[in-house]
Amino acid sequence: MPVFIEMLMIVLILLDVVLLGVSRLGAFVRAVAVQGVVLGALTLVANSGNLTLRIAALAAVSMAVKGFLFPVMLERAMRGAGVRREIEPFVSFVTSMAACIVMLGVSLFLGWRLPLPDGGAGMPLVVPAAILTMLTGLFILVTRKKAVTQVVGYLTFENGIYAFGVVAVGEVNAIIEFGVLLDVFVAVFAMGIAIYQINREFDHIDTDHLSMLKG
Amino acid sequence: MEFAQTINIIAGLILAPLLSGVINRVKALFAGRTGQPLLQPYFDVWKLLRKGAVYSSTTTWVFKAGPVVGLASALAALCLVPAGGAGGFFSFEGDIFLLAGLLALMRFFTVSAALDTGSAFEGMGASREVQFSALAEPALLLGLAAAARKTGSVSLAGILGALPQMNPADAAPVFALISVAVYLVFLCENARIPVDDPNTHLELTMIHEVMVLDHSGPDFAFITYGAALKMWVLGSLLAGLAAPLRTGFLWADVAAAAAVVFGLAAVTGVVESTMARLKMVRVPHLLMGALVLSAVAYMIMLR
Numbered sequence: 001m002p003v004f005i006e007m008l009m010i011v012l013i014l015l016d017v018v019l020l021g022v023s024r025l026g027a028f029v030r031a032v033a034v035q036g037v038v039l040g041a042l043t044l045v046a047n048s049g050n051l052t053l054r055i056a057a058l059a060a061v062s063m064a065v066k067g068f069l070f071p072v073m074l075e076r077a078m079r080g081a082g083v084r085r086e087i088e089p090f091v092s093f094v095t096s097m098a099a100c101i102v103m104l105g106v107s108l109f110l111g112w113r114l115p116l117p118d119g120g121a122g123m124p125l126v127v128p129a130a131i132l133t134m135l136t137g138l139f140i141l142v143t144r145k146k147a148v149t150q151v152v153g154y155l156t157f158e159n160g161i162y163a164f165g166v167v168a169v170g171e172v173n174a175i176i177e178f179g180v181l182l183d184v185f186v187a188v189f190a191m192g193i194a195i196y197q198i199n200r201e202f203d204h205i206d207t208d209h210l211s212m213l214k215g
Numbered sequence: 216m217e218f219a220q221t222i223n224i225i226a227g228l229i230l231a232p233l234l235s236g237v238i239n240r241v242k243a244l245f246a247g248r249t250g251q252p253l254l255q256p257y258f259d260v261w262k263l264l265r266k267g268a269v270y271s272s273t274t275t276w277v278f279k280a281g282p283v284v285g286l287a288s289a290l291a292a293l294c295l296v297p298a299g300g301a302g303g304f305f306s307f308e309g310d311i312f313l314l315a316g317l318l319a320l321m322r323f324f325t326v327s328a329a330l331d332t333g334s335a336f337e338g339m340g341a342s343r344e345v346q347f348s349a350l351a352e353p354a355l356l357l358g359l360a361a362a363a364r365k366t367g368s369v370s371l372a373g374i375l376g377a378l379p380q381m382n383p384a385d386a387a388p389v390f391a392l393i394s395v396a397v398y399l400v401f402l403c404e405n406a407r408i409p410v411d412d413p414n415t416h417l418e419l420t421m422i423h424e425v426m427v428l429d430h431s432g433p434d435f436a437f438i439t440y441g442a443a444l445k446m447w448v449l450g451s452l453l454a455g456l457a458a459p460l461r462t463g464f465l466w467a468d469v470a471a472a473a474a475v476v477f478g479l480a481a482v483t484g485v486v487e488s489t490m491a492r493l494k495m496v497r498v499p500h501l502l503m504g505a506l507v508l509s510a511v512a513y514m515i516m517l518r
Contacts, residue, residue: 003384003385006388007387007388010388010392010511010515013511013515014392014508014511017504017507017508017511021500021503021504021507023497023500093500093503094499094500094503097500097503097504097506097507098503100507101506101507101510101511101514104510104511104514105514108514108515108517125515128515
């Protein structure tokens with residue numbers, strides 16, 4: 001199955017590029033949703049040799065939560081808050097995509113330095129793709145203004161950790177993944193409410209302005 | 216083999232204008248119109264060739280050289296590109312750079328001729344063309360570099376010849392990325408819709424068309440025909456990268472490659488019918504996407 005895992009990793013890398021290059025908030029949220037679905041498929045492919053009920057359930061739950069529930073919640077929060085549809089970045093999209101190339105280089109370098117303990121043969125892209133997804137998440141967190149984009153950055157970061165865990169560690173940690181998934185679910189839920197409340201209080205969800213509260 | 220290469224070039228010379236005819240018919244089909252005749256591009260070139268040229272008194276020899284050098288570069292590029300198993304008419308190690316160089320030369324003279332007229336609008340078009348190609352060219356070269364690295368050859372014939380023998384599971388991801396990047400370059404270089412609208416007649420929004428406003432008669436015929444050849448060259452290259460079909464029979468391969476190029480024209484027609492032109496400020500954004508795709512294709516091979 002290494003070939004299919006590699007292909008899913010390339011899809012993951014391309015979705016990171018999309019996340020950094022897309023200018024519409026709707027497409028942005030959908031890209032992270034597709035990433036969740038790809039990771040669900042990755043769970044199945046990575047464990048196709050010994051597909052247990054637990055693995056299948058993890059894949060199904062992760063696909064349903066990340067691919068369907070989160071986007072719906074975020075869309076509702078955005079509609080409730082009347083957010084403008086453009087992402088307003090601190091760093092332009094072209095620069096973001098250039099930064100993506102640099103981050104890919106860093107991830108590949110780290111990937112060489114950090115080979116998988118076993119079973120990594122024929123899958124040299126797993127670690128770089130996972131690290132790139134984490135870096136993309138961090139990049140989104142620091143360069144995008146809106147509260148919604150903060151949530152998406154956080155989700156992307158979690159996707160990176162998940163991708164790493166599911167291929168590198170295998171089925172041992174399925175129960176931990178369930179725990180993380182629950183945490184993320186609660187976090188997105190809370191952030192959805194927070195976005196709505198911030199908006200009611202301040203008429204916008206631009207987190208840049210929140211720093212003025214420090215007085 | 217020599218004979219097949221000659222046939223390749225003759226096919227390119229004859230069939231190139233038909234590509235834009237196919238694109239126009241597909242667009243007409245989508246819009247529910249009858250559309251212009253399939254052979255309209257040939258009629259246009261023939262009509263222009265019979266007319267006389269008008270030269271503004273402010274222009275110099277650069278203006279007259281533009282179309283000639285442009286057409287010559289396109290013809291030279293046509294001789295380099297292999298199609299369907301038969302190598303290019305000329306083939307040597309490193310000819311990928313010559314291909315990019317010839318396309319750049321063609322652009323340079325078109326831009327120089329546009330600037331030579333001293334028209335404000337043509338200057339705008341020239342500025343845009345150069346700005347966009349500054350992003351499109353690295354995307355093309357980096358994509359070809361990735362293909363060269365994957366196949367271990369730096370000649371077009373070597374790259375496109377080695378491709379059919381490769382293990383599909385191994386080569387498919389890299390060449391899929393390269394193909395998408397080269398397709399975006401194809402759309403940009405040929406002034407097709409997400410980048411430029413070939414039908415537009417408003418100077419403020421035009422890119423390629425605005426640079427050639429002052430050319431007339433045979434000069435404009437050269438430019439039109441040169442643009443058709445350029446589309447054929449990039450189309451054949453893309454067909455070789457995206458669909459390396461091999462049947463074992465040279466003639467069938469050459470015919471299949473030409474069929475893929477026309478399929479590409481049909482796809483371009485569909486893209487043009489279903490997409491709107493991008494805002495001018497968004498175009499670098501799209502080309503940067505192409506560059507990133509090429510870079511990803513190159514970098515995932517670094518083991």
